[in-house]
Structures are given as structure tokens and as C-alpha cells.
Amino acid sequence: MAEELAAQTQTTGAFGNPPPSGHPLIRRVMVATTVIFLTLFIVIPVVNVFAQALSKGVDAYVRVLHVAGPPVGARLSPAERRKLAAERGQAEKTWSSIRLTAGIAVIVVPLNIVFGLAAAWSVTKFRFKGRAFLIALIDLPFSVSPVIAGLIFVLLLGRSGVLGAWASSFTWPDPFSLHWRGFAQDWWPLAFTRSFTGIIFTPLAIVLASIFVTFPFVARSLIPLMEAQGSDEEVAALSLGASGWRTFRKVTLPNVKWALLYGVILCTARVFGEFGAVSVVSGHIDSNDTMPLRIEKLWNEYNNQAAFGVASLLAFLAIVTLIVQTIVERQTGKSEMRQVEEEGTQ
Amino acid sequence: MSIEVCSVNKTFNQFKALDKVSLKVETGELVALLGPSGSGKTTLLRVIAGIEAADPGSGPILFDGRDVSAQEAGKRRIGFVFQHYALFKHMSVFENVAFGLRAKPWRLRSKEAEIRAKVGELLQLVQLQNFAQRYPSQISGGQRQRVALARALAVEPRVLLLDEPFGALDATVRRELRRWLRKLHRRIHVTTVLVTHDQEEALDVSDRVAVMNEGRIEQFDSPEAIYDSPANPFVFKFLGSYNLFHARKTNAGDAVAASPADAGGVTFVRPHDIEIRRENSDGFGIAARINHIGFAGSLVNVELARIDNDTVVDAALPAHAYKDLGLKPDDRVFIRLRNTRSFDEDFSI
């Protein structure tokens, strides 16, 4: 094995110089094409988000989220007062959209983590009838239009939906009506601080639609890795007398932690960014606006700078996602290299 | 066609793969490049093929006296067989062999019927006429290697270059293919260079062997000469198991001084050149004790330890000789050395 590996690295390492792919001019044109294509379609659009957000200066950028009240003792004309109140109202709506989105993520992501782990465990550690179908089913949301994802919930739970009668009388209790209201109102990011009747056109529907759109991410990033790792280590732990739960925590989880993180990041990014599905079930009600929906409203009100302000927050999140993704990929790459080396020396 | 390589250098990021290598292969000859991994043998083959370019400042590579070092691999009319076959997976055996014929510029391309006839002939030659429509994944390793060979031969190469052609195959298939290659070479008689790290293979199949080490050719000679009179300790050691004595041959006879005090050189002896006797009749024998006896078919491997300094000596003797002597572990015996090779001690092991 070691010798073969050495021979491998020799042929692909030192000798593995690919033959030049054609005339130097063609190669240069191809590199230039790549750079221009990616610049036009990725770099400029992303830079543009920040440029537009800051196009009216930092002050205006801050005012997207927060507008201070009138200075103490200032005398404002009624027109000015109205304008200030309108601005404050807008900023408050934007701010609440951020809180709502974060709150949705706080609910959706843990649920999807549990689902992803359970699904990956059942699909990779066992063989049963319908397993392939189950895997395909997990992938389904990726190939369904987000609008349809929203539509199926409307058709199920909407007023004329299949379960419409039940759903429209469903009452979501206010979990914070009794305890620490102050905390709930000021700091609790969820919109679930009041009661709702019905499901569609409430944050509950947004949660459902978000789960539908994002549940594959964690499972999808875990399944290939756990499949490749097999059950040898788990069987070893179990045969040494460890309980199933302990085996999962001490053996499986450490082995898949980077893939899990990767899935969680993708899932979170998508919860924050989902538009179509959420748009359909939100009913265009202001208090149901997540950040992307808020962007649409600001855009439709010709408030471009504010729309880009909110967009810049999401774009920033996307950049963070990419950076973490790169780090995670490097980590998994490293641990794989280590594995290869270890087994190479055996 | 003859191949001549003159003082060729090749470096891969500071690693000197070839160090002023010169080599001349005569027309119709089958030459083996033999050496451990990293010795530069594959690089030399790839430089000859034109897959790898020699460092600037290297001497020319002459095919029949004409410098081809500026030519691309495709123009040199060579047939190259890769260690891992490099058969095109999505093409059938037939298509693989026909590839070189079909890749020719339109004007030079043969007619479809001619291509078919030619491929059929080649598949006949490598005894795979019944496998034409199979895909590489559907045939065995040895068969794949023969397809690779047929593919290389299809373009009527002036030189055949084989990179570890049997490296990935198991021992019996190797031996069979080796014999088959010998026969094939006798039939088509094309100048052939073969890279291998297997001494037995190199000695068995080739007209001449170039032993390589650290980017240099240590010795280039016939298999007999290589084995019987190795030019240096490296060649001796690379060609088989050996015993090492830190001493020079002391007399014209056949024994080595018994004491390490006589240092100043080294002497190598192959295990089968160590003779075991019960008596030290002429006084030249070295006293030793038998540690272990291992059976290896026709030969018996005896591990001994010298009485004077406890150095381990490996001997291999024919089964009948072993029986005659009636050796047992812990017996005290005397050893005598035949066919020793002494070198000055100015090399590093």
C-alpha cells in the first residue's frame, strides 16, 4: 500500500504535469474569459450591493435601520414631523424584519439539524426497502420551485385548503404573555410574542415554508460523508460496550462535525435568503416581512438606497458563509489527507 | 532505429531527476531501465518520448542520428505504453486501438476498411481478436496491457517505450506477459526501451540493462555482465540479496579476513555463494552458529551468526546439500565465501 501510494504520488506529483492545453494565446484568452465572465456576473453585482447601499453616505446607511427621534427641544414643522415619523416607521419595519428573520432561523435551523442527523443516521447505517426513494425524497425541495413550495402550504392550510377548516381556527398561543414580557418585547427576536389565529399569512407559515426549502441542506452534507465512512468505528465502539447515544456523541459526531457545520451554514444562509416560498405564504403583510421581502417592498417604494441597505446585510452574510465554507472545506480536506496518510503507512 | 541520449538533465522543483544522463540504444535492441523508485528511469523514458521536456542546456536526443528534442511527442513516431494503461474508458478495445489511426490528419488517414483490417491484425497479434467490442472495464489487467501495446503499435512506431508495463499485474500474469513480450519483440524487432523496478524482469527480458540510481546510470551492460560483475556496490545490492563484510579480500583465495580489524574496504557475497562446511580443513573458514533455518522450496535459507563478532550472515544452499550436511539450529559450522566482490569503502549505504 505504502509503496503503491508512493508510486502514485510520483506519477501524479512530480511527473503529473499536464500537457499544455493548446497555444499560449488560446490559453490566455481562456483565462481572460474566465476573469471577465466572473467579474461581470459575480464581482460587480456584489460590489454594487455595497456601493448602492453606501451611495448616500454612511449616515443614510445607518438610517435604514435606525432613525433617532427629534432632538430635545427642537421645533419641527408639521411637515418635518410627518417626514421624520414616516422615516422612523420605515426603519422600525426594517428592523422588525431582521428580528423576524433571525427568529425564524433560530427555530428552523435546530429542527433541520435534528432532522439531518436522524435522516443521515437512518439512511447510512441501515439498509431497508425504499431507502433510495427516501434519499430522493430528501432531495426533492432542491428541484421544486420555491413558489410551489409556498403554494403547497397555501393549498393545504389556506382558507380553502384541504385542512383549511382546522388551520384557520388554529390558535397559536402567546408564549410570553405571562412571563418576562419586557424581555420578550425588546430582546426576544421572534415574532411569536403575540397570539395568531390561522397558519397561512402568519410567521408560522413562514417557518413551515422555510423548513421545507432548507431541510435537505444538513442531511445532504452529512449523507455522502457518513456513507463513505461506513459503520466500522461505530461497531467498534458498540462492541466495547458503549451505548448507542454515547457512540453517536463520541464517535460519529466528531467524525462529521465539519460536514455538519457546512450544512448548518448553508441552511442558515438559505433561511435568511429565501424569497419565493416565504413570499407566497406571507400574504404581503408588513409584520410578516422577512429581510428579502422587506427588500422587495422598499424597492417597490422606490427607496433604492434602503433596499440596498438591507440587501448589503444579506450580502455580508453571504460573504461570511463563503469564508466559513472555504475554511470548512480546507479542514475536511486536511482531515482526509491525514486519513490517507495514516492508512498509507499501515 | 537507434536512440541516443546525450547528457540530459531534468529537474522537478529542485529535485534532480536526471543528472547528465547519456545512453545509446542500438536498432532493434530491447533495453531495460532498471532502478528503485525515484531513480529517474521513468523520467528518462518520458524525456525520450517527448512527454517531458529536458532542462535547457541538455544535450540532444537523437533518433537515428537526427535530433528530435524539439519535436512534440506526437511527431516522434513512438509507441508509449503507460504503467496504468491509460486506455480510453469510453471507447471499446477496437476504438482504442484505432485511435491513433483515426487521429491522423484527414489527408493522411487510411480508409475505414484499411483501419479495420489493421486493427484486426493487431488484435490478432496481441491475441485479443475476440474482445474487440469489449470496453476496458470489461477485460482483465493483462488484457488491458496488451490492448495498450496494440494501440501503441498501431501507429507503426519506430521506437516502443514501455513504462513499468507489468507493474500493476500479479506475479504469474507478469511472467507470462514477459515471455510473450520477448516473443513479440523477436517478431517485430522494433527498438524497445522498458522501464522496470523488478530485477528479475529486467535481466530476463532484455538485451541490455541500464541500472539507474539518483538520476544517473550506474551501469549499462548485458544482463550477465550486470549480474556477474557489477560496477559498484549499488548495482550489486540492487540485483539481489547479499552479505556485506567490512573487510577487503585478504588473499588470492576465496576467503575474507575473519576479523573486523582488517577494515579498509567492503566485500559483498550473495547468499548462494556462501558455502557451509562441518570442518575447517584448510583454515580459511569462518566459524559461525546457525540461528534459524527457513525453507524456500528448492533452496534452504540458513541464517548464521559469526562466532567472533556476532554479525549475521545469510546463506542459501540447495536442498540436497542441506540434507547431506544435516544442519540443525545452534550447530557450529564453518562458512567459506565464493565469488566475492570487493569495493573500496568510499560509498555510503
Added chain:
Amino acid sequence: MSENAAAFRSTTHPSRLVPGLPLTLGYTLFYLSVLVLIPLAGMLFKTAQLGWSDFWQTVTDPIVVASYRLTFTASAIAAAVNGVFGLIVAWVLVREPFLGRRLFDALIDFPFALPTAVAGLTFSSLYLADGWIGGLGRHVAGSINGVARLAGFGEVLSADALSWLSFPYSNTNTGIVLVLIFVGLPFVVRTVQPVLRDWDTEYEHAALSLGASRATILRRVIFPAILPAWLSGLALAFARAIGEYGSVIFIAGNIPGKSQIAPLQIVTKLDDFRTAEATAIGIVLLFFSLLMLLAINGLEWWMRRRERAT
């Protein structure tokens, strides 16, 4: 990544020793039922209630047909553009060292990470007639015509070409194609890239030593090897573009029958509480999505089979 791991780890048959099947499988099935199976069944139930003639009337309505046509043509064009450029990008990122290669490599995933609404927003502002790039196009077009006029040729570019180059927001559907290119960009690159990375250059040397030209090698040796991955990337990009909604509505004119994509038709119908019609349009779209899913799975199966064969 997974293939590498698979190559070096023994995948033994799962053992009976491993516990937790009832719990994990039960939870998985429960979750999937609540979220996927029951809602989908509900949709099918609703569709079944529609009645054939209503259904047919809805989906053959000229405006709806126009929206399908727009969705599919724009998606096909975007996928084709991505097919060509994605191949070049993947090739360059694997084979050509250049300054900033790693950065560009990381950037490829941006369309996955960036919310579609943000993409739509920034593209629409860029490619509007007064946006950075839209303006550029108009200036280029204008100066071409200006030079031609000065040289006495009259106007070389027709009004059509002019409008295409200046990407006016509501008149043409260029913007839709552009944003769909963005959305589908990573698929082709990310499916072809690993195949090219694992590609053994020995094949190219072999073909080269047999006298093949670079064009022949590209056409007969390399391209067949990456074909399944490429097709699968194309299919993924196409499938994604068909369903895309968020980014398109920002840039499209959204004029019914002219620049309204099929998902937008669904949303409009829903907003008008014409749920039945929305369902009918949705079921057709869903049918095509499932068809694409089938095609993609087929391609992946083909790829795996070829990999195993080696």
C-alpha cells in the same frame, strides 16, 4: 470529497449492532410526511378536484402559455450560456494557474450563498439603462452608431440591436436571462470541476503520443470523459432556472403575456384568490421539475456507473 474518502475507507455492510433505526427512521418519516408528503398529497387532491376542462383551459390560456414559453426559453438560454462559460471557467480554474485563481474559485459559490432577492436587486440596478453595465452597453451601442454615421454608413445597429444592448428593463427579457445565468452559474462549474481535477493527464499524453492533435484530444478524449458531469450540471442549472422566482421578478418587466415567468403567474393568481388556476399552473411546473429531477438522477447514475467501471 466523498469519493476520495470512499476510496480509502472500507465500507463494510452496515452491522446489526448499530442501534437507533426505529427512532431515526421514524422521526425522518414523520418529518418528511408532515412537510412533504401531506402537502404534496394535498396539492394532488386539489388538482383532482379541478376537473379536466378547467385544468386544460387554465394551462392553455395564451398568457399562461406565454409565461411557460418565457420560463423555458430564458432558462434554456441561460443554461446554454452557463454550459459554455462554465466549461471554460472549470477548465481554467483547474488547469491554468493565474493570479487570484483561488479567490475566483471561492467566488463561484456566491450565487448559492447570495439570496435571490439580493441578486435580482443588484442585477436590475446594474443592467438598467442607467446602471453601470446597462449604461455601458448603451454607450457602446451609441458610439458604434455615431462612428458609423460619421463615416457615412448611416446607423449600423438596428433599433432591435440597440434595445438589446441597452438592456431596457421592461421591453426585453435580456435581464431575465442575465439573472438566470447568475443563478445557475455554479452548477456546471461545480459538477465539471471535480471530474477535471481527478482527470489523469496520462490520457492526454497517451493520445498525444499516438499523434492526435489538441483539438482531437479535446473532442475525442477529454470531452467524452466530462460529458455526463457536464450534462448533469446543465440539467441542474436548467432546473434551477425554471423554478427561479425571487431574482427574476426584480429585473423582469412582469407584463402579462410578455415578460411574466410561470412562477410569477402562480403568485399573481394566488394574490387574486384564484387558487384553482394557480394549482393548475403549479402542477404543470411541478411535473417538469420532477422530469428534470429524473433526468438528473439518471445522469448521476450514469456517472457513478462509469466511475465504478474503472
